[in-house]
């Protein structure tokens with residue numbers, strides 16, 4: 001393929017409908033399309049070029065394995081063409097602020113996407129890494145960066161890890177496949193790889209579909225290696241492989257190289273890598289009709305199966321050797337590759353294309369089992385598996401009469417109309433595979449047990465395992481100083497940052513609610529090696545943040561308690577937040593401050609100490625709270641202990657007293673107070689005369 005030839009093709013293929021791809025596929029293969037989700041049929045409300053246009057901000061970040069994943073790692077991402085200095089920064093994973101220890105320049109591929117804009121994809125391979133070590137990296141152009149992402153290099157030799165398998169995503173990727181990708185991620189968030197068995201998208205050059213595919217995987221693609229195989233839809237409508245493929249996936253160039261045409265045809269889509277005791281081989285099953293290319297790939301496959309130092313072998317490609325979907329038969333693939341899988345006893349063959357699930361083995365591998373094993377549950381030899389991640393489904397053949405049974409194989413489990421993913425846990429002597437649906441039900445499981453002498457038994461399981469190596473973080477230990485990530489550039493080992501713990505003081509230990517002059521808080525930051533570390537202080541009262549980002553000037557930062565801090569007892573702390581490197585945050589010991597209620601005062605006017613018995617007096621009751629508007633609360637007026645009026649008052653209220661019999665009386669006025677203001681009372685002696 002050349003960019004020139006591509007430019008003659010229409011750039012304005014609209015977001016291809018499920019129906020277009022589905023019908024083309026089903027007509028070609030004679031398979032029945034039973035259901036396709038409709039979410040992709042209607043044009044999106046927003047123009048796809050608005051949704052998917054690239055920015056200077058990196059997107060579509062994806063890790064891909066190198067041929068030496070213990071000491072190197074490839075990463076790719078996308079931007080607009082405004083980015084001309086793409087680079088990756090790398091450092092050892094620490095607990096705080098990342099300090100890049102090396103910067104690696106990336107190479108770029110630019111092409112015009114089908115939505116009418118140009119895109120630029122960048123790739124870099126980080127080399128000289130330390131095995132089994134967690135690194136942080138970010139991608140960008142020196143000014144605009146991605147977030148810091150994390151990857152762990154492979155350990156040397158055999159070591160437990162998990163990986164994920166995804167069948168065809170292909171259609172309605174954002175709508176439906178997001179769920180599959182995320183469920184798998186949720187189950188094994190620290191998986192080291194995710195296999196995609198082809199048909200990641202429906203239309204080879206659809207930038208919107210690739211955008212949806214990356215969106216569905218989100219940032220998980222930036223934290224685990226994507227091992228993808230090219231399906232027929234990566235060549236649909238073709239004839240070349242999707243322009244995106246080579247631009248966005250940096251795969252080892254260790255595929256077939258019989259001629260320059262073969263080299264180019266299979267570049268970055270037929271490859272292998274050895275990861276912690278597993279040889280992953282990605283094949284391209286699209287060329288049985290090209291005798292030269294097919295023979296070259298088959299010969300290459302035999303070579304990488306024969307000269308294989310890894311304990312386990314997992315092969316992925318698109319068109320299955322045994323079809324699950326009705327009317328399908330990939331005889332050429334089966335004739336060429338099945339004998340090799342069997343001869344070299346490949347452990348797992350992960351395939352797609354059928355939009356259904358199937359798992360089984362050759363019937364011949366069900367005899368001669370070790371004592372105690374039964375053919376009903378167990379077999380020797382390779383496991384062939386077909387799965388689907390997306391929402392398009394095909395009709396499957398009956399259990400007893402299908403492409404498997406007609407070709408000497410036993411389809412142990414099959415399932416239609418279900419979005420699935422597989423979790424694979426590799427431990428010392430076992431490769432355990434579970435197939436799950438997107439609603440959290442395990443639909444199939446098996447364990448491939450392999451002894452030190454190479455004897456192997458595959459056994460169907462019915463109980464899911466609670467976890468696998470990829471369920472939890474492997475542990476970011478303090479790694480030893482790694483070799484230079486870039487030749488000649490030695491990474492800097494992060495120093496142990498100095499913790500800066502301020503001392504907090506309060507000007508008083510008590511504050512009244514509403515106080516005009518609230519209590520002042522001071523945090524003192526002591527100098528380190530002669531100077532005060534740069535940073536700010538966050539003050540808290542309990543968990544409540546009082547002030548944040550308060551600058552430290554001459555070693556102190558000050559703030560005040562809020563005037564209207566509710567009454568209660570508070571543990572006041574100051575936390576130092578460094579702005580420079582070399583320091584880490586520290587929080588002071590707590591100082592207790594009590595906030596008490598505001599004081600209220602009740603006064604009355606209109607009530608002299610001597611009144612006439614026949615007169616009715618009207619009192620003006622006033623409530624005063626210093627520094628605050630008196631909050632509304634109940635005022636109760638009593639004469640000689642008997643309630644004569646109850647009113648809500650905020651400030652002043654008038655209360656008419658009853659006639660007072662001749663004699664001495666006591667008038668009391670009670671202000672009930674609130675949560676923030678104390679109650680108060682006024683008592684007045686009154687003499688009533690005839």
Ligand SMILES: [Fe+2]
Pocket residue numbers: 168199231232233318352353354
């Ligand atoms: Fe397919």
